Amino acid sequence: MNAPSERTWKTVESGPHTLEGALHPVVVKNYGKWKYHKLIKPGVMVHYGHSGDALYTVRAGTPRQNTVDLIRQICDLADQYADGFMRFTIRNSVEFMFSEESRIDPLINDLEEIGLPVGGIANCVAPIAHTQGWLHCDIPATDASGVAKGIMDNLYAEFKTLEMPNKVRLSTSCCSINCGGQADVAIIVKHTRPPRIDHAKLSTLCELPKAVARCPVAAIRPTIVNNKRSLMVDEEKCIVCGACFGACPSMEINHPEHSQFAIWVGGKNSNARSKPQSMSLVAEGIPNNPPHWPEVNDVVGRILKAYKAGGKPWERMNEWIDRIGWKRFFEESELTFEIDMIDSYRHARTTFNQSAHVRF
Amino acid sequence: MNAPSERTWKTVESGPHTLEGALHPVVVKNYGKWKYHKLIKPGVMVHYGHSGDALYTVRAGTPRQNTVDLIRQICDLADQYADGFMRFTIRNSVEFMFSEESRIDPLINDLEEIGLPVGGIANCVAPIAHTQGWLHCDIPATDASGVAKGIMDNLYAEFKTLEMPNKVRLSTSCCSINCGGQADVAIIVKHTRPPRIDHAKLSTLCELPKAVARCPVAAIRPTIVNNKRSLMVDEEKCIVCGACFGACPSMEINHPEHSQFAIWVGGKNSNARSKPQSMSLVAEGIPNNPPHWPEVNDVVGRILKAYKAGGKPWERMNEWIDRIGWKRFFEESELTFEIDMIDSYRHARTTFNQSAHVRF
Amino acid sequence: MEDLKGTGNSGEEQESEDNNGKYLNPTPILDELVDGKWPSFIKGFKDFGERTEKPMVRGVLDQLEYSYKTKMGYWKGGLVTVKGYGAGIITRFSMIKDKFPEAKEFHTFRVQPAPGLHYNTKMLREVCDIWEKHGSGLITMHGQTGNLQLQGIEQDKTQECFDELNQAGWDLGGAGATVRTAASCVGPARCEQACFDNLKVHEKVLKYYAGMTHRPEFNYKLKFKFSACPNDCANAIMRADVALIGTWRDSIQIEQEYVKEWMDEYGEDALFDQVVNMCPTKAISHKIGTSTIEIDNKNCVRCMHCINVIPKALSPGKERGASLLMGGKNTLKVGVNLGSMMIPFMKLDTDEEVEEFIELMDEIFDWWDENGLDHERVGETIERVGMKQFLEAVGIEANIDMIVRPRDNPYYKKHYDSAV
Amino acid sequence: MEDLKGTGNSGEEQESEDNNGKYLNPTPILDELVDGKWPSFIKGFKDFGERTEKPMVRGVLDQLEYSYKTKMGYWKGGLVTVKGYGAGIITRFSMIKDKFPEAKEFHTFRVQPAPGLHYNTKMLREVCDIWEKHGSGLITMHGQTGNLQLQGIEQDKTQECFDELNQAGWDLGGAGATVRTAASCVGPARCEQACFDNLKVHEKVLKYYAGMTHRPEFNYKLKFKFSACPNDCANAIMRADVALIGTWRDSIQIEQEYVKEWMDEYGEDALFDQVVNMCPTKAISHKIGTSTIEIDNKNCVRCMHCINVIPKALSPGKERGASLLMGGKNTLKVGVNLGSMMIPFMKLDTDEEVEEFIELMDEIFDWWDENGLDHERVGETIERVGMKQFLEAVGIEANIDMIVRPRDNPYYKKHYDSAV
Numbered sequence A, B: 001m002n003a004p005s006e007r008t009w010k011t012v013e014s015g016p017h018t019l020e021g022a023l024h025p026v027v028v029k030n031y032g033k034w035k036y037h038k039l040i041k042p043g044v045m046v047h048y049g050h051s052g053d054a055l056y057t058v059r060a061g062t063p064r065q066n067t068v069d070l071i072r073q074i075c076d077l078a079d080q081y082a083d084g085f086m087r088f089t090i091r092n093s094v095e096f097m098f099s100e101e102s103r104i105d106p107l108i109n110d111l112e113e114i115g116l117p118v119g120g121i122a123n124c125v126a127p128i129a130h131t132q133g134w135l136h137c138d139i140p141a142t143d144a145s146g147v148a149k150g151i152m153d154n155l156y157a158e159f160k161t162l163e164m165p166n167k168v169r170l171s172t173s174c175c176s177i178n179c180g181g182q183a184d185v186a187i188i189v190k191h192t193r194p195p196r197i198d199h200a201k202l203s204t205l206c207e208l209p210k211a212v213a214r215c216p217v218a219a220i221r222p223t224i225v226n227n228k229r230s231l232m233v234d235e236e237k238c239i240v241c242g243a244c245f246g247a248c249p250s251m252e253i254n255h256p257e258h259s260q261f262a263i264w265v266g267g268k269n270s271n272a273r274s275k276p277q278s279m280s281l282v283a284e285g286i287p288n289n290p291p292h293w294p295e296v297n298d299v300v301g302r303i304l305k306a307y308k309a310g311g312k313p314w315e316r317m318n319e320w321i322d323r324i325g326w327k328r329f330f331e332e333s334e335l336t337f338e339i340d341m342i343d344s345y346r347h348a349r350t351t352f353n354q355s356a357h358v359r360f
Numbered sequence C, D: 001m002e003d004l005k006g007t008g009n010s011g012e013e014q015e016s017e018d019n020n021g022k023y024l025n026p027t028p029i030l031d032e033l034v035d036g037k038w039p040s041f042i043k044g045f046k047d048f049g050e051r052t053e054k055p056m057v058r059g060v061l062d063q064l065e066y067s068y069k070t071k072m073g074y075w076k077g078g079l080v081t082v083k084g085y086g087a088g089i090i091t092r093f094s095m096i097k098d099k100f101p102e103a104k105e106f107h108t109f110r111v112q113p114a115p116g117l118h119y120n121t122k123m124l125r126e127v128c129d130i131w132e133k134h135g136s137g138l139i140t141m142h143g144q145t146g147n148l149q150l151q152g153i154e155q156d157k158t159q160e161c162f163d164e165l166n167q168a169g170w171d172l173g174g175a176g177a178t179v180r181t182a183a184s185c186v187g188p189a190r191c192e193q194a195c196f197d198n199l200k201v202h203e204k205v206l207k208y209y210a211g212m213t214h215r216p217e218f219n220y221k222l223k224f225k226f227s228a229c230p231n232d233c234a235n236a237i238m239r240a241d242v243a244l245i246g247t248w249r250d251s252i253q254i255e256q257e258y259v260k261e262w263m264d265e266y267g268e269d270a271l272f273d274q275v276v277n278m279c280p281t282k283a284i285s286h287k288i289g290t291s292t293i294e295i296d297n298k299n300c301v302r303c304m305h306c307i308n309v310i311p312k313a314l315s316p317g318k319e320r321g322a323s324l325l326m327g328g329k330n331t332l333k334v335g336v337n338l339g340s341m342m343i344p345f346m347k348l349d350t351d352e353e354v355e356e357f358i359e360l361m362d363e364i365f366d367w368w369d370e371n372g373l374d375h376e377r378v379g380e381t382i383e384r385v386g387m388k389q390f391l392e393a394v395g396i397e398a399n400i401d402m403i404v405r406p407r408d409n410p411y412y413k414k415h416y417d418s419a420v
């Protein structure tokens, strides 16, 4: 750790930035006293306060991996249209709020001008939650930002129109850890080959017991290589989870071909109607093909097309599948069920069909 | 093994008795060609064949633990009313089948005469599936036949009338193994104290490694007592399952006070509507009080009263609870939810409420 | 006297002196179970004991009275069998035979009845006579597994008794690590819902496995149960390692005139409340004002409900067979486990089809023999070793009907080409 | 050159000579991501790189191009921090710095924004200016945990950069085994559904835990997330060890005139299809011909659906608060785990109520400290040690809302009186 020679400032451990000063005056006035909202058109909604105040929101997608130049452009628009305020959403969209209906269209115009598409509210495809990838992470097998860009290029129309049964959340992650979170459709790297150990690196870089302890199935065992203490992987046992690689960079699990993509559906976090639900594996062995990842795009497209055609209003992905059954989901999405999609992990038994219910 | 001095018969390993000769002629004629059935009154139904034939069935409860005298009385009635045939049901009722409607009432009359109540078909309480108990088993903590008798005495009216929302299946078992099977309401011995080891007996009676291997949580460890190899139980780990006692009679788990009753609800094996479902613990710590088991009877009574009042037509116990929620089930049945009812076993996580869904 | 299990309370001695001229000793606690409206096994036993004056019945009642008093059981196991068999008799010696010498032995024959528990009076009377001659005369009809249980015989009478039974066409059932006696619902004998001839399959399969029923050679017990439709009246899904449950592959048969008949009787509201809205997948629709229903058979999960409610109008389809589920068992060690769907549809009409099923079973038993642990049910073995490993080994194709959802974790290793 | 991870394909050397007068090197593969309708981070980076001519941006783009070509990543970790802190900077050194010396260092500040990600332009411009001065000028808004991520700074500039940010009111977020930066939905700031002031609670709780955010002293990371209603727009249930999700205890507020307004607009069929029949517990009823609905609030599970569909007519009740769920996390080691209901209802209006919540958290962290293993999330510890043990230790009362069903196995040992 290094510090500048003369440091006069004493750190204030303030935690989160204060909210004070960050809220639009109409927000402050109606804080906690909103009555209802209405969608006006794609990307635009209005909230009414019990006070009678109206607050318009215009939402635009961003690249998430921004530059200070883009942020300054956004600030310019916020100054011009939103009285100097803005916020970002959980899915990295930017929102401008103001009380003058007349500002909506000019703002949209200026946003599209600087390349930020307006949309993403209500029953459409929202921006992809994605992760660091090759740009920054130390364990990625792909570039999540790139995959996300490719997919959103394809789904651009679905972001800007309201033709989906309900909200569609997507995510992309560059390793199985899945920092991008679960989603209606999640596109996640899946390793397929047990780690290869770089014994030279290992002996200098890693704490052996730590890597051993990290493995959830006790597949890592101490061994001696070239007279040095090292580790070995029992490939029979290994479930290719990659946990060891996070603890010890010599447990090389990444590979340009063996690290592939898997696609998951039906993840849901909201409590609306059905309970929150973890997502299910429906496609795997999809190659990691930058810069356009056509195979990934193809599968995502098929799933969304089927959902768009078959879902009823308000039905999320998981609810649609629940209604039609998994067999028909695979049919309609033109996907193939494979033996590895049968759970084999800790609670596998609870996913078996312990009934005679069956569709033909 | 001993055998009589001169044995001329050579065993025929024939397996199940042949069906041939055991079926009523009308059954033989319409075998596999039945069209539909109708309930006529409690304990009586008619099946119509595509041939136009009608076959009446009269069903009566039995004590299950019979004597040859009772069986002979039943044979007499079968000869008199059912052309010399009868069958027993999965729940130990006896069924007489015949084609003459006029025989129904006289048969019912004669059955009741010899103490066998007619009923148990359709939406009523069927006879309890129960187990050996003190009469015969080597590991029981109660007498299931006695408990069953006590409960059926109380529920006699519910066996003979059709006032339940749907079928009600009960079972009683004399240890946690539960040979009686799961049921809408299951009354099962639950041990509460880890086994006490009879070291003297153990060294002569049991294979040590067998008992150690039987324990699902590795709570049994070899030890030395009085210079002899013996076993000890880690009481922290022990989940009081009783598996060791079945393997080794010196692992004494039975106790007049510590072996209590637990009551379970919502077990369902049929696939009608909801999937088959395992049952849930709703009352425990109920004393084992022969010969009338009043505390058991009380709880069973409260549960059935609530179900009878609240269930909709065709709703089985589990479906009724599913609709109203567990909280209300406990309220309506006047039972108390306790911390031990939260699962702590292998798949506990899958029983947690991983949602914000909650009833107030 | 042997050491009693657990309790310190060892009770007083029986006073069997003055007895009002009765053969049996007083059993005041048991006598409380004589009354009440439900048939009393105690009354049955006592009446029978008085008539036959069998000492074993007296001794067993005395010991049972003692159990009711001390709240403990007093039987222990052992190994009694008949020539050539390793199973089929549940052996019971009294742990307190000094106290109740008449109850010293109380062994039980498990006898395999005909599938569906059908009898004619002749065969049943024959059993009664043989049993009264050699044994206690106490009969359980039936044990929870489906055996005709002849309860109470002494070791030295077992062989002659068995020989007589066997000559009359009866054979013993399983016990211990064997194939067990099977159970079937009434099936095509009297039920309009039957989708396959479960009674025939039961008879054929269990006769094939008669040898494995009599000699314990497995890791642990293995039970078959056969229910001819998804109502599963034989409780196959929970109580059988191998469950065959009838089903159909085509469309439910509807006779709309009887739908109308039902509606006329119970009303349109009832049609909604009890049929349309109770279908688990909302596969049934009814237009208000009409008197018909429509079924989306692609979405029907063969639950039986609608057919149960209006059996006259609705029936299973015409292309019938059975689903195979495996792994059902009760509570011991892993908690209740319901059978899991393995093969959604098998035809079981012809002898060849049944033999194919038996071949698959043989294959599965071989796999279980190799992979199972001692005292591990086949469902536990499948769960421990892995469904994938099991399916690949026995050649069952993975299918989406086997699961309620695909996995939610990426923790598996598919076969990979290590050359790349 | 350092040993490359995995692949044998080590690529050719960069040709950075002839470059058409551009500052940046050619990145033909990345350039394929410039077009397309969705905003392109590559275009942004490149435009910015050309304007500012920052070598780090050029180097990082070169290395990224190389990753796209070889399909491997080339960053490794390390430990860079600012004075007094043990966390908050994600350290990145290039594994192939000989190849891309300009990308040698690329560390990231995790900065904690205001709850709900609200900004005024002044504060944000200030961040931009400080960041352009000391760092790369690349900003991620926001990281998945909710940090403002300033991506790309060299180690020797971190302290002065941080000091400037800190003077402007900003502080670092968590990393490693710390309390992490929290996330909140927009809440009462703009949402009519908000059931508690999640933004206030977020600010208060995270300020209280600032110390534990900066110094890794836990078994593993711990995340808070605050969603002001069960729609859970902050994904709290899956992404937070400690999730507060707004809810209400009394009845849903209905204004029937707006139900009518909605029905008039969308029709009675829609009321059935989209509202009545979509309630998960069938708690809503509507009589045909009327224009009102009725809600059985005892059976309502607070799912939000009906309120979402007709927000003008329906609102959460008046007695508002939050549920506490614990144990949410993603996939590592145990598979995705959603948070489990712990406390169905807490009031969080007053400072005292928030402090009580903090006290409970302190208690829970103490328990976790004692009982957790290294690298074990709190939900994993609860699962491993047992829910009962956890509840009893931290004094949360067991309640039926914590589970979807009582246990189906008898395998537990309750406290027993061994004296008997």
Ligand code: SRM
Pocket (backbone or CB within 6 Å): A037, A088, A089, A090, A091, A092, A093, A120, A121, A122, A123, A126, A127, A129, A166, A167, A169, A182, A183, A184, A267, A268, A269, A270, A271, A272, A314, A316, D116, D184, D185, D186, D187, D190, D191, D192, D193, D231, D232, D233, D234, D235, D308, D309
């Ligand atoms: C702005 C934002 C909160 C924030 O603080 O950033 C937000 C805002 C609103 N959400 Fe949300 N939700 C936001 C992320 C989420 C998320 C989390 C996520 O996307 O990662 C969820 C959970 C998704 C899931 O289940 O995995 C979420 C589940 C909902 C739902 C439930 C949807 C459902 O039926 O399952 C509603 C209800 C609705 O749609 O009417 C909702 C409703 C709303 C409303 C209508 C609330 C209101 O009355 O103002 C807001 C506008 C709706 C819209 O965007 O369609 N919001 N909402 C987030 C916008 C993200 C974006 O840029 O797209």
Ligand code: SRM
Pocket (backbone or CB within 6 Å): B037, B088, B089, B090, B091, B092, B093, B120, B121, B122, B123, B126, B127, B129, B166, B167, B169, B182, B183, B184, B267, B268, B269, B270, B271, B272, B314, B316, C116, C184, C185, C186, C187, C190, C191, C192, C193, C231, C232, C233, C234, C235, C308, C309
């Ligand atoms: C006789 C018997 C089969 C046998 O071979 O012995 C039998 C016979 C019939 N069952 Fe059953 N079931 C018989 C045990 C069962 C069992 C198992 C059990 O009781 O242990 C079940 C599964 C129970 C469970 O889920 O745990 C069972 C679940 C059904 C169902 C589904 C009920 C439901 O809604 O869940 C039906 C359908 C119906 O009731 O219409 C059914 C329907 C029938 C019908 C109507 C079939 C028919 O069309 O003939 C028969 C008369 C109905 C009745 O008894 O109410 N049978 N039935 C069994 C009578 C036992 C008794 O003495 O009470």
Ligand code: SRM
Pocket (backbone or CB within 6 Å): B130, B131, B132, B133, B136, B137, B138, B139, B177, B178, B179, B180, B181, B246, C077, C090, C108, C110, C142, C143, C144, C145, C146, C147, C148, C173, C181, C221, C223, C238, C239, C240, C328, C329, C330, C331, C332, C333, C377
């Ligand atoms: C007699 C019977 C109860 C009854 O009164 O009806 C019975 C009695 C015993 N059962 Fe059972 N089981 C009986 C049906 C069942 C059933 C029901 C069924 O078969 O449909 C089950 C549940 C289904 C299953 O197979 O899991 C059952 C699950 C068990 C288990 C637990 C097995 C498990 O893996 O969970 C054991 C323990 C064991 O095998 O070690 C067991 C063990 C026993 C033993 C052998 C106890 C022992 O280990 O010494 C009992 C002998 C008692 C005796 O003196 O006769 N019995 N047992 C039933 C057999 C009668 C018959 O053959 O017809």
Ligand code: SRM
Pocket (backbone or CB within 6 Å): A130, A131, A132, A133, A136, A137, A138, A139, A177, A178, A179, A180, A181, A246, D077, D090, D108, D110, D142, D143, D144, D145, D146, D147, D148, D173, D181, D221, D223, D238, D239, D240, D328, D329, D330, D331, D332, D333, D377
């Ligand atoms: C930056 C970020 C992805 C992004 O591009 O947005 C991220 C990046 C990393 N995550 Fe993450 N996680 C990020 C949000 C998440 C989330 C989502 C969330 O917080 O809402 C999750 C899922 C929720 C959860 O906490 O489980 C998440 C689950 C993980 C895990 C798996 C934890 C588990 O128990 O399952 C790891 C592995 C670990 O901790 O050992 C991990 C580890 C990592 C590491 C530190 C990889 C490593 O071990 O070296 C990554 C550093 C990358 C980098 O270079 O910056 N990250 N990570 C997110 C943090 C940004 C921020 O602070 O705002």
Ligand code: SF4
Pocket (backbone or CB within 6 Å): A131, A132, A133, A137, A138, A139, A140, A141, A144, A173, A174, A175, A176, A177, A178, A179, A180
């Ligand atoms: S998903 Fe994996 S590779 Fe991607 S940022 Fe998270 S930890 Fe890194």
Ligand code: SF4
Pocket (backbone or CB within 6 Å): A194, A195, A214, A215, A216, A217, A218, A219, A220, A233, A237, A238, A239, A240, A241, A242, A243, A244, A245, A251, A253
């Ligand atoms: S990849 Fe996972 S399972 Fe395989 S050795 Fe590493 S930690 Fe263990």
Ligand code: SF4
Pocket (backbone or CB within 6 Å): B131, B132, B133, B137, B138, B139, B140, B141, B144, B173, B174, B175, B176, B177, B178, B179, B180
């Ligand atoms: S339930 Fe237990 S005690 Fe009763 S018969 Fe079965 S094994 Fe014996």
Ligand code: SF4
Pocket (backbone or CB within 6 Å): B194, B195, B214, B215, B216, B217, B218, B219, B220, B233, B237, B238, B239, B240, B241, B242, B243, B244, B245, B251, B253
């Ligand atoms: S009762 Fe069960 S858990 Fe306890 S020692 Fe015996 S086998 Fe083990």
Ligand code: SF4
Pocket (backbone or CB within 6 Å): C185, C186, C187, C188, C191, C192, C193, C194, C195, C227, C228, C229, C230, C231, C232, C233, C234
């Ligand atoms: S299982 Fe089906 S076929 Fe068999 S008796 Fe029951 S309803 Fe009839």
Ligand code: SF4
Pocket (backbone or CB within 6 Å): B273, C278, C279, C280, C281, C282, C283, C284, C295, C299, C300, C301, C302, C303, C304, C305, C306, C307
């Ligand atoms: S059998 Fe069951 S699933 Fe099929 S239509 Fe009838 S009720 Fe619906």
Ligand code: SF4
Pocket (backbone or CB within 6 Å): D185, D186, D187, D188, D191, D192, D193, D194, D195, D227, D228, D229, D230, D231, D232, D233, D234
């Ligand atoms: S979680 Fe609820 S309160 Fe928060 S933004 Fe979403 S809908 Fe509004």
Ligand code: SF4
Pocket (backbone or CB within 6 Å): A273, D278, D279, D280, D281, D282, D283, D284, D295, D299, D300, D301, D302, D303, D304, D305, D306, D307
């Ligand atoms: S909030 Fe959900 S559960 Fe409650 S009434 Fe509305 S739809 Fe039903």
